[in-house]
Amino acid sequence: MAVVFERPKSLLDVPTHYCPGCTHGIVHRLVAEVMDEMGIEGDTVGVCPVGCSVMAYDYFGCDMIEAPHGRAPAVATGVKRTNPDKFVFTYQGDGDLAAIGTAETVHAATRGENIVVIFINNTIYGMTGGQMAPTTLPGQVTQTTPFGRDPQLAGYPVRVCEMLSTLTGTAYAQRVAVDSVPHIREAKKAIRKAFETQKDKKGFSIVEVLSTCPTNWGLTPTEAIKRLQDEMIPYYPLGVYKDTTEEGNK
Amino acid sequence: MTVITERCKGCGLCTAACPKKIVELQKEKRNKKGYFYAVCTDQDSCISCAMCAMMCPDCAITIEK
Amino acid sequence: MERNLMKGNEALAEAAIRAGCKCFFGYPITPQTELAAYMAKRMNKAGGVFLQAESEIAAINMVLGAASTGVRAMTSSSSPGISLKSEGISYIAGSDLPAVIINVQRGGPGLGGIQPSQADYWQATKALGHGDFHLLVYAPASVQEMVDMVVKAFDKADEYRMPAMILADGLLGQMMEPVSFPEISANPTDKSSWAADGHKGKREHHIVNSLYLKPDELEKSVADRFARYDAIKASETDAELYLTEDCDILLCAFGATARVVKSAVNEARAQGIKAGLFRPKTLWPFPEKELNEAAKSAKKLLSVEMSMGQMIDDIKLAINCSKPVEFYGRTGGVIPNPAEILAEIKKVGGAE
Numbered sequence: 001m002a003v004v005f006e007r008p009k010s011l012l013d014v015p016t017h018y019c020p021g022c023t024h025g026i027v028h029r030l031v032a033e034v035m036d037e038m039g040i041e042g043d044t045v046g047v048c049p050v051g052c053s054v055m056a057y058d059y060f061g062c063d064m065i066e067a068p069h070g071r072a073p074a075v076a077t078g079v080k081r082t083n084p085d086k087f088v089f090t091y092q093g094d095g096d097l098a099a100i101g102t103a104e105t106v107h108a109a110t111r112g113e114n115i116v117v118i119f120i121n122n123t124i125y126g127m128t129g130g131q132m133a134p135t136t137l138p139g140q141v142t143q144t145t146p147f148g149r150d151p152q153l154a155g156y157p158v159r160v161c162e163m164l165s166t167l168t169g170t171a172y173a174q175r176v177a178v179d180s181v182p183h184i185r186e187a188k189k190a191i192r193k194a195f196e197t198q199k200d201k202k203g204f205s206i207v208e209v210l211s212t213c214p215t216n217w218g219l220t221p222t223e224a225i226k227r228l229q230d231e232m233i234p235y236y237p238l239g240v241y242k243d244t245t246e247e248g249n250k
Numbered sequence: 251m252t253v254i255t256e257r258c259k260g261c262g263l264c265t266a267a268c269p270k271k272i273v274e275l276q277k278e279k280r281n282k283k284g285y286f287y288a289v290c291t292d293q294d295s296c297i298s299c300a301m302c303a304m305m306c307p308d309c310a311i312t313i314e315k
Numbered sequence: 316m317e318r319n320l321m322k323g324n325e326a327l328a329e330a331a332i333r334a335g336c337k338c339f340f341g342y343p344i345t346p347q348t349e350l351a352a353y354m355a356k357r358m359n360k361a362g363g364v365f366l367q368a369e370s371e372i373a374a375i376n377m378v379l380g381a382a383s384t385g386v387r388a389m390t391s392s393s394s395p396g397i398s399l400k401s402e403g404i405s406y407i408a409g410s411d412l413p414a415v416i417i418n419v420q421r422g423g424p425g426l427g428g429i430q431p432s433q434a435d436y437w438q439a440t441k442a443l444g445h446g447d448f449h450l451l452v453y454a455p456a457s458v459q460e461m462v463d464m465v466v467k468a469f470d471k472a473d474e475y476r477m478p479a480m481i482l483a484d485g486l487l488g489q490m491m492e493p494v495s496f497p498e499i500s501a502n503p504t505d506k507s508s509w510a511a512d513g514h515k516g517k518r519e520h521h522i523v524n525s526l527y528l529k530p531d532e533l534e535k536s537v538a539d540r541f542a543r544y545d546a547i548k549a550s551e552t553d554a555e556l557y558l559t560e561d562c563d564i565l566l567c568a569f570g571a572t573a574r575v576v577k578s579a580v581n582e583a584r585a586q587g588i589k590a591g592l593f594r595p596k597t598l599w600p601f602p603e604k605e606l607n608e609a610a611k612s613a614k615k616l617l618s619v620e621m622s623m624g625q626m627i628d629d630i631k632l633a634i635n636c637s638k639p640v641e642f643y644g645r646t647g648g649v650i651p652n653p654a655e656i657l658a659e660i661k662k663v664g665g666a667e
Binding site: 001002003004005006007011015016018019020021022023024025026029180181184185214220221222225 | 256257259260261262263266267285298300301303304305306307308309311312313314315
């Protein structure tokens with residue numbers, strides 16, 4: 001009997017604090033698999049956000065830094081500029097990256113900072129108990145939009161990949177989802193490509209991952225997957241938004 | 251297909267992913283954390299496609315062939 | 316030793332580079348901008364990193380990132396910018412990271428003005444961010460001291476794994492004086508037990524973090540830090556005592572103000588008034604022992620500050636309110652002159 005699937009080495013063998021069915025665990029595994037495959041765990045520094053994945057430092061096997069809310073791209077900049085030979089990634093949620101940390105995100109991208117940003121978009125603040133995120137869909141009920149997000153009142157959702165793809169410094173931007181096995185395979189390829197882009201010193205890469213939050217959406221894990229497919233993907237189309245690598249230039 | 255039962259949170263994403271429909275959640279037995287964990291109901295029919303493991307957010311499934 | 320005529324802000328930058336600072340992250344603000352401009356010219360040639368950040372907040376977090384990997388990192392700003400950095404400084408303290416932060420103070424609150432001030436004393440010594448923590452705070456009074464204290468700040472920050480601040484002001488930053496740079500001993504602190512710079516598969520992964528969700532764990536981490544603070548209070552205080560042996564009135568002032576006060580003390584002495592000067596060089600830890608020594612013969616103390624009176628609190632605490640402590644200050648960017656301080660000395664009783 002040969003093992004065909006098991007926990008990647010770069011993902012530490014500890015239980016996570018994530019709720020049942022939360023797809024953070026899948027994305028963690030994909031990042032760890034990429035580190036394993038490229039053999040870079042010992043040369044990687046990860047930066048955690050504030051939010052549900054704040055304790056990702058306990059899960060990834062590489063060296064980890066916990067950043068203030070929204071500041072992960074700035075922290076990563078400090079790491080990468082002084083350690084250009086290391087791989088540096090941030091792992092951020094939608095509130096962290098697209099609300100309180102918008103400036104850090106946009107400027108890291110426009111500087112062409114040679115880092116990888118893993119962006120978890122689940123349209124809600126999870127850790128604080130389900131408030132409106134910058135990516136909350138119009139009409140979506142949250143704790144702070146109890147009658148549904150009214151764009152007249154609360155504005156419109158931010159489409160991060162579309163926005164960042166307009167910046168010259170962004171080398172690679174792709175939106176993926178983890179709602180199905182084919183999409184998970186696609187997500188893994190995108191994360192691998194982002195790290196390869198960093199290896200080739202091309203500049204800023206972002207992989208936006210459409211994810212679920214069953215607990216704060218008030219749905220079962222399987223219902224949450226369905227919502228991702230039925231409501232999120234139409235609003236946040238999957239695909240490559242920018243690719244300056246050779247593959248992208250073809 | 252082996253479920254590390256103490257890591258399983260009983261979310262059921264694996265049950266939906268299995269093409270052979272041979273992964274189910276326990277209906278009575280719980281693990282120490284109180285979750286109805288996943289089990290393979292028919293190991294002989296398992297084709298080791300690892301789709302259940304790919305969907306598992308908790309790395310609670312190991313696949314051997 | 317070679318002596319150069321240099322502006323305070325530029326001397327701070329040059330001293331940092333010579334002290335082994337490997338990166339500078341900053342944001343433009345008057346009156347410290349020459350520091351960043353100097354770094355932009357020199358840092359890359361010196362083999363380091365200069366980066367103009369998109370905000371003060373980003374700059375301090377870049378410092379956090381670089382410091383996490385074990386390199387000497389620095390940022391600088393002036394009062395309103397330091398307020399913005401306070402979040403990051405709290406995280407740096409909570410993560411036990413060494414870093415050097417320069418504050419070339421200007422008048423406040425709010426946007427305030429761009430002239431010299433010392434009104435950030437409370438902020439620097441009591442509450443530069445949320446939570447229980449301190450920074451080492453050095454208060455230079457000359458361009459030469461700016462140089463010496465930057466070097467010391469890097470060493471002590473590394474030694475105690477905590478942020479250190481040079482609390483200067485617009486007067487010192489803009490002033491030109493001759494300086495010489497000390498030979499820096501290349502004796503870097505070993506940070507391999509905690510730096511997050513890639514484990515190479517040779518050690519456990521390192522985590523730089525300030526989050527402790529269990530109250531007893533957080534309490535312990537803070538208590539451990541405060542045990543370190545106690546050691547620092549016992550060994551790292553520094554002050555200048557000038558004509559204090561027989562003084563009847565002890566003036567207390569730090570930074571640029573102390574230079575003006577010294578002139579007033581000299582003039583008072585010339586007029587037969589036994590005045591002395593206590594000048595703390597470290598504001599945290601506050602030199603309590605040195606102050607009590609300086610105040611031994613004094614009947615009264617007079618704190619002179621470019622603020623509405625902030626250091627005076629520490630003076631009263633240090634002497635346990637055993638003697639009257641008067642205050643004279645100018646604020647908003649107004650620099651007190653020796654004549655008005657001398658008049659104050661006479662007014663509060665030095666002439667008796």
